[in-house]
Amino acid sequence: MSDKGKLNLIWFRDQESARRLRLRPGWIRAATYLLVLMLITAAGGVFASYQFWRRAQDGQTERRDLEKRLSETLIRLERLQNIEKLIQTSDAQELAQLLAGMGVDPSVKAQPQPAPQAKSGKDAKDAKDSKAQPPAQNAAPPQAPPAERPGGFDLAAVVGKVDLNQVGVENFRVRLDAKSIQYSFDLANLMPQSLAGSGQLFAVSREGTLTPVQTGKDDLAFSIQRFKQVSAQAPLPQGVEPSALYGFRLVLGNASGKTIFSETFPLAQAQ
Structure with a gap:
């Protein structure tokens, strides 16, 4: 140093x-x-x-939970909207068909009783004498005929809904003419992985009869990651009149054939 x-x-x-x-x-x-x-x-x-x-991992976990809750909320909201539309668009004839399917006769109504009228003179005297005499026999009140239930009618199979929260169906639309059916709807995948399967369309009559619609081979087949728009045309089933239709029932199944979605869409709502 x-x-x-x-x-x-x-x-x-x-x-x-x-x-x-x-x-x-x-x-x-x-x-x-x-x-x-x-x-x-x-x-x-x-x-x-x-x-x-x-913190990023915690944020991703919270985001996934929020997405799941949002999806469940949207599904519940869609169900409530469908119920509201069904109530708003149902007319008296459709409600009568549903009541007939449950065994209730909608034509039976209470008959109003006429108001008593004042009697005078000889009519009043005759009425007094008739009251003094004992009645011979009490007349049995008229009974309404029992309502007939259509054979083979199952209300749950016609208007019941099945939803396993795997797919979502929105904007179901149908256009009818004398010989064909044009239908379309939006199909969403609610699962984290891709989903494949097929479907079947049924025509629902006002009597509760389900008639399969002959759709194309791949019209209702699906293999989706997130979203698919379905639009196709099919012939009207033989013997089915457009004026006698209540609506259409859509049934979707997964690749193993298990039903994951099923719902009936009235024509008043689907058109």
């Missing part, structure tokens, strides 16, 4: 002259402090990265 407080570094090599490097002690201390600071900074960066990664 020199008199001025510097460090002299001298090194030698063969066949070369000696070299000397003079350093102040402050530079060595500064390099040491810088190295320690770099180590502390690196440790802080690792800790901050871990914290950010953990």
Whole structure:
């Protein structure tokens, strides 16, 4: 070390002259402090990265939970909207058909009793004499004939709904003419993985009869990741009149044949 407080570094090599490097002690201390600071900074960066990664994982978990809850809420809202549309669009004839299917005769109504009229003179006297005499026999009140239930009618099979929350069906529309049916709807996959399957369309009469519609081979087959729009045309079943139709029932099944969705759409709602 020199008199001025510097460090002299001298090194030698063969066949070369000696070299000397003079350093102040402050530079060595500064390099040491810088190295320690770099180590502390690196440790802080690792800790901050871990914290950010953990918060990102928590955020993804919360996002998945919110998406699931939103999907369930949308499905419930769709059901309530369908019920509201069915109530708003149902006419007296459709309600009469449903009541007949449940064994209730909608034509039976209470008959109002006529108001008693005042009697005078001879009519009043005759009425008094007739009251004094005991009645020969009480007349039996008329009874309404029992309502006939259509044979083979199953209300649950006609208007019941099956939904396993695997697919969503929206905007079901039908256009009818004398010989053909044009139908369309939006099909959404509610599962995290892709979903494949097929479907069947039934014509529902006002008497509760289900008649299969001869759709194309691939018209109702689906293999979707998120969303698919279905639009096709099929002939009207033989012997079925458009005026006698109540609606159409859509049945969807997965690849194994299990029914995952089934719902009846009245014509007043689907048109």
